[in-house]
Amino acid sequence: MKKYISKYIFLYLLLSAFFVGNAIAQKTQIPLRFDKYYTYGEVVEAVKALNLAYPDLTKAVVVGKSEENREIWALEINNPKTGKAEEKPGVYVDANIHGNEIQAGEVALYFADYLLKNYGKLKDVTDVVDRNAYYIIPVVNVDGRYHFMTDGNSMNSNRSLRISRDDDKDGLFDEDMYDDLNGDGNITQMRKKVEGGNYRLDAEDQRIMVRIKDGEKGNYVLLGQEGIDNDNDGKINEDTEGFVDPNRNWGSNWQPNYVQRGAGDFPFSAVGLKSIADYIGKHENIIIIYAFHNNGGMYLRGPSTKEGEPLNAADIAVYDVLGKNAEKIVPGYRYLVSWKDLYATYGDFTDFTYDAFGAYGFVGELFQRETETYTKEAKKEQGEESGFGRGENYPRERELLDFNDHLAHGSLFADWKPFKHPVYGDIEIGGWVKYSSRMPHTFMLPDLVHRNASAVIYAASQTPDVSMEIFKTEKIGNNLNRIYVRLRNSRAISSMTAQAAKEKLYPQDMLKLKGAKVVAGGKLINQYTAEIQFKEYKPEVQFLTVPGYSTVEYAFIVEGKGTIEISYESRKAKDVKQQMKL
Amino acid sequence: MKHFLKRIVFLILAFVLFSNGATAQKYRTPKEANQSLDAIAQANSTKVKVHKLAQTAGGNQINIYEFGTEIRSEQKNKPAIFVMANPEGNLPLATEAALFLADELLKSDHLERFTYYLVPVLNADALNHYSENPLWETLRNAKPYNDDMDDVVDEDGPDDLNKDGFISQMRVLDPLGIWIPEEADARFLRKANAAKGEKGMYKLYTEGLDNDGDGIYNEDPIGGVNSGINFPHLFKPNHNASGAWPGSETEVYALMRFVYAHPEIAATFTFGSTDFCLQAPEAGRKGSADLNNIRIPRRFADMFGADPAVTYSMEQVMEMAKPMVPEGVELTPALVAGFLGLGAAVNPLDEDLQFYNELNKQYKDFLKAKNFETERLSPEKSKDGSFELWSYYHIGVPTFSFNFFTLPKAKKEKAESESSLSIEQLEKMSSDDFVALGEEKIASFLKENNAPERFSAKRIIEMLKGGQFTTAQMAATLKQIPKSKKEGELDEKTKAFIAYNDLTLNGTGFVSWTAFEHPTLGKVEIGGEKDYITTTPSYEDGQKLIAAQLPWLFQMVEKLPQLSILKTEIETVSDDVYRLNVWIQNQNYLPFPTAMGSRNGQPAPAVLLLDGKDVAFLDGKARTPIAKVDGLKSVKLSFLLQAKKGTELVLKLESKFAGSDQAKISLSK
Structure with missing residues (x-):
């Protein structure tokens, strides 16, 4: 009887779990949509829905929790029929580490969605799914994404983690945030009509503020971003959220806050980031990392600091293959070196994963505002940027507003409207809204997510694939054989970063011979003269790396008869082995 | 009834521990140190609290023991002293000093004014080695680490081949050897100098086997990380067992979190291998920033009128910065470097060295007055990634350390030509x-x-x-400068060792070279200095050393910054308008905060709060942060207030780690 009841309860639980699951699946459509931005809650639901829709290929995992106790979710993709995840090269993708860099999360979601929905349909996708294991964290800064969408923000605010800091050194923490005075969900600009001000309105478009030249008369001033002096210290918005920058808090070349703004108190003082570091550390097979940010249209590789130079040439070669390819997959994007071409940052994420875990890493800076056009010419000059509010490029600003009017139908710019400010009196509030400037209008989102996801798919197709060939055996004595083994990596990415080998992060790949006594063995220099660079001790285990598009050859002198086994074991690449009879 | 039982159990426990303490005249293991402190905490439950911090890789519990009168409150009003004993786990004496300090604290009235946070040992896994057989010193915790990057981890450590309970050395006659016996004392070896026609005789190994058959001896011993150098300042990954990244060890990570959660920490004392009481943290490091080829970061380029793609010399950048510097602020390369984020400070700042040098002098006088022998080998220099350096450079508080024992210098016979001056x-x-x-x-x-x-x-x-x-x-x-030695003369360390071993220890600090048949090396001799000898005196001597030196800590603590309202002054400016002047003083010797603290901006500012009914601030604010008050100096704050005559004004001075004060004043002349 008791047994019967427990069985019944079990069935009930199973069913209810099924129905709950279905309810979620119904709420979140699979395949996912990319004509909108998902809220944090919807991202979590999307991860769960993908897992539910593809239970054989995926796992949904909670990696850790944020400062405000939100869950950080990962979707893992692996086809168990082609092997365990940890045996395959790992591809890690994360996004939205900066709270305001929303569309990055969509790229990660799209990447997962695209792999899964095309598995078994498109050969290339099927291949990369079968050959690799994927670890995808669509939103790293979960608090940031939540607050960006929920609270009043500008396109630049809410970048940091929810770790309060005393930015203005007055003994109080985060006490003077921005204030969404007009309650429209955006932090825009404040302007005030003042005779003798240093701005005037553009004659053609009064939304544009024109900085006056010497001798001109102005009648407006800009008062900065929407806000009041919350702590009554005479300054407005001087101690906003954080500031701990989640991409300055990692444990490689970390420097304190007075050297690197946003560093946090110590490496991994951010608990969410620490959980991610632990998660990546547990998945030792990860060989390539993509971290998506916005904006500017760049694929950045490390090092992020000058101290990280010089990078090993072999590693640069791998980066070049992937980076130059990304430039073509995403037109206009540039493949650059972080510290040199952009600026130096300490405690950077991809530097950390390269230095500590031996994974190649790219930062994808999504979106170029140049693509917001309203012009007959198909192609615009590169590098032309809006200087709204501070720049001088008024024709371009007019064009951006035209884009807003005719393509975004007014959704990117909040028109100036009067407001009674407690300190400034009669002012106007208006300007570019938070979903503008750094991320595309959703009509452009499908193109952005597809192209950038394709850059990662290309990288996934280039993870190391090492095959073994016993290409020659020679009898050199009564009971002695010389065996020649070739390892070939048919892809661009090396089986181990040169940096990891140089810094001795972990043991190199191993070529082992078992089943007979190995008298001598080593790297083959010349097979015709049998010149071998012998390893004096323990010749049955050879340590090596198989670089991209390369072969390495080894030879063993073996004593005895019977079956031997030669195995190649690698932390990142898939292991292979062969048996042969002597 | 239950209560009664509990009491009995407690009494028995206390008795066991007490009797242990009374009879066991030996250095405590990490576990025993915790037990002693736990017993103290239990017996003084109103004054001592145990913060369970973390477990080491080897399963040792790391605790912070809080001593004070505010242990029950979240809000701390008293300045706190953080004591880090034995960060590297190699100095049993340092852990004993923490226990000694615990007793002293409970005996004295210190806890009326200060909180103490006490860590009896950080690298507890390493300290365990002191009580193990064979005796072998290591700085590594128990985290596995593949030193030789082969296919096995921790497989080739030393072995006590002669079963004498000590890991010592092996010397082997070998044509490739580079070592020869010292002329002055053949027990010791030195490197042969080929330039002088000397030929090496011996190869030297740590006692052990080539356990993994790779041709190298003892190259992958047990353990991985010296948690004592796992802190972020000047951290180098996987360098001398430093760990993979700063805070990679759970105990270090938890400790950093604890320290930043306690802004009341006013100073740190380390009981370890450096002695900042005797000698200031060393200067002379080359900074990481290349000040001759400076790129102005993009975000500052406009401000400086510079091209972010071009490199400039420091002089050029200073020239560009000149118009931006407010009057009265001295433009220095350090200021520019800090502002541009060119790199971290790696040398103690000059202003801080002034107090270090002065206090070093005072400490030597303090010891001299006690007839304490100061002629001893110098304590070690601070290591990259150490707790002390992190405390000084990152926490930005006065950072002191004690090294309670190095070998006494060998008495030297004076040659006639010498200057007789030290x-x-x-x-x-x-x-x-x-x-x-x-x-x-x-x-x-x-x-x-x-x-x-x-x-x-x-x-x-x-x-x-x-x-x-x-x-x-x-x-x-x-x-x-390294000391020169004459031809054939032993170096200072060896001389000190010989004197100490032969005279004080009656030779027990040295294993005499004895022949041994080694399975792979053949005929070898096993012998040499025993581990821990040069850092760990007998328990009794250790207690005396602590008793002589540690009390200086109490004198130093009295020098920590203490802020108060020195004076207030009211002037009537007009009807109902008053000028209020307030002098805030630091009545103690040490600055608020250190120069490094000012540079890194980590120590919390003090704040002066003014409160009165219907007071309008014409000049100044109700809340005024105070960033800096140097030792024995004052700063003046000035306010213009509008209020009714006779209005009572309350002045509150608050600081996280330098005390607080209050004053009342009536607005009338």
């Missing part, structure tokens, strides 16, 4: 007195101390006379 004496002399010794004596003094040739006596005299150089600076410089 560097310690030089330190205390005035320039005039030193110059008065005369060129000849100064020249022989310089020679004895191995001064480089460009430091000729003549030049030194000129510099001292001209005031470009002081005797203290000169002493500091000479201390950095």
Whole structure:
């Protein structure tokens, strides 16, 4: 009887779990949509829905929790029929580490969605799914994404983690945030009509503020971003959220806050980031990392600091293959070196994963505002940027507003409207809204997510694939054989970063011979003269790396008869082995 | 009934521990140290609280013991002293000093004014080795680490081949050997100098087997990380067992979190291998920033009128920065470097060195007054990634350390030609007195101390006379120079060891070389210095050393910054308008905060709060942060207030780690 009841309860639980699951699946459509931005809650639901829709290929995992106790979710993709995840090269993708860099999360979601929905349909996708294991964290800064969408923000605010800091050194923490005075969900600009001000309105478009030249008369001033002096210290918005920058808090070349703004108190003082570091550390097979940010249209590789130079040439070669390819997959994007071409940052994420875990890493800076056009010419000059509010490029600003009017139908710019400010009196509030400037209008989102996801798919197709060939055996004595083994990596990415080998992060790949006594063995220099660079001790285990598009050859002198086994074991690449009879 | 039982159990426990303490005259293991402190906490439950911090890789519990009267409150009003004992786990004596301090704290009235956070040992896994057989010193915790990057981890550590309970050394006659016996004492080996026609005889190994058959001996011993150097300042990954990244060890990570959660920490004391009480943190490191090829970061480029793609010299950047610097602020390369984020400070700031040097002097006098022998081998220099450096450079608080024992220097027989002057004496002399010794004596003094040739006596005299150089600076410089030794003479460390081993220890600190048949090396001799001998005196001697030196800590604590409202002054400016002047003083010697604390902006500012009914602030604010008050100095704050005559004004001075104060004042003349 008791047994019967427990069985019944079990069935009930199973069913209810099924129905709950279905309810979620119904709420979140699979395949996912990319004509909108998902809220944090919807991202979590999307991860769960993908897992539910593809239970054989995926796992949904909670990696850790944020400062405000939100869950950080990962979707893992692996086809168990082609092997365990940890045996395959790992591809890690994360996004939205900066709270305001929303569309990055969509790229990660799209990447997962695209792999899964095309598995078994498109050969290339099927291949990369079968050959690799994927670890995808669509939103790293979960608090940031939540607050960006929920609270009043500008396109630049809410970048940091929810770790309060005393930015203005007055003994109080985060006490003077921005204030969404007009309650429209955006932090825009404040302007005030003042005779003798240093701005005037553009004659053609009064939304544009024109900085006056010497001798001109102005009648407006800009008062900065929407806000009041919350702590009554005479300054407005001087101690906003954080500031701990989640991409300055990692444990490689970390420097304190007075050297690197946003560093946090110590490496991994951010608990969410620490959980991610632990998660990546547990998945030792990860060989390539993509971290998506916005904006500017760049694929950045490390090092992020000058101290990280010089990078090993072999590693640069791998980066070049992937980076130059990304430039073509995403037109206009540039493949650059972080510290040199952009600026130096300490405690950077991809530097950390390269230095500590031996994974190649790219930062994808999504979106170029140049693509917001309203012009007959198909192609615009590169590098032309809006200087709204501070720049001088008024024709371009007019064009951006035209884009807003005719393509975004007014959704990117909040028109100036009067407001009674407690300190400034009669002012106007208006300007570019938070979903503008750094991320595309959703009509452009499908193109952005597809192209950038394709850059990662290309990288996934280039993870190391090492095959073994016993290409020659020679009898050199009564009971002695010389065996020649070739390892070939048919892809661009090396089986181990040169940096990891140089810094001795972990043991190199191993070529082992078992089943007979190995008298001598080593790297083959010349097979015709049998010149071998012998390893004096323990010749049955050879340590090596198989670089991209390369072969390495080894030879063993073996004593005895019977079956031997030669195995190649690698932390990142898939292991292979062969048996042969002597 | 239950209560009664509990009491009995407690009494038994206390008795067991007490009797242990009374009879066990030996250094405690990490577990025993915790037990002793736990018992103290239990017996003094109103004054001592245990913070469970973390477990090490080897399963040792790391605790922070809080001593004070505010243990029950989240809000701390008293300044706290953080004591880190035995960060590297190699100094049993340092852990004993923490226990000694615990007793002293409960005996004294210190806890009325200060909170103490006490860590009895950080690298507890390493400390465990002291009580193990065979005796083998390591700085590594129990985290596995593949030193030789082969296919096995921790597989080739030392072995006690002769079963004498000690891991010592093996010397083997070998044509490839580079070692030869010292002429002065054949027990010790030195490197042969081929340039002088010497040929090596011996190869030298740590006692052990080639357990994994790779041709190398003892290259992958048990353990991985020295948690004592797992802190972020000047951290280098996987360097001398430093760990993969700063805070990679759970105990270090948890400790950093704890320290940042306690802004009331006003100073740290480390009981370890450095002694900042005797000698200031060393300067002279080369910074990571290349100040000759500076790129102005993009975000500052406009402000500087610079091109972010171009590199500039420091002089050029200073030139660009000039118009931006407010009056009264001195433009220095350090200021520019800090502002541009060019790199971290790697040398103690000059202003801080001033108090270090002064307190070093006072400490030496303190010891001298106790007839404490100060002629001993110098304590070690601070290590990259150490707790002390992190405390000084990142927490930005006064950072002191004690090293309770190094070997006494061997008494030297004086040769006739020698100047009979020591560097310690030089330190205390005035320039005039030193110059008065005369060129000849100064020249022989310089020679004895191995001064480089460009430091000729003549030049030194000129510099001292001209005031470009002081005797203290000169002493500091000479201390950095390795001591020369005469042909055939032993170096200072070996001489000190011989004297200590032969005279104090009756030879028990050294394993005599004895023949041994090694399975792979053949005929070897096993012998040499025993581990821990040079850092760990007998328990009784250790207690005496602690008792003589540790009390200085209590004197130092009295010098920590203490802020108060020195004076207030009211002037009537007009009807119902008053000028209020307030002087805030730091009544103690040490600055609020250190110069490094000012640079890194980590120590919390003090705040002056003004409150009164219907008071309008015409000039100044109700809340005024105070960033800096140097030792024994005051700052003046001025306010213009509008209020009714006779309004009561309450002034509250608050600081996280330098005390608080209050004053009342009535607005009337």
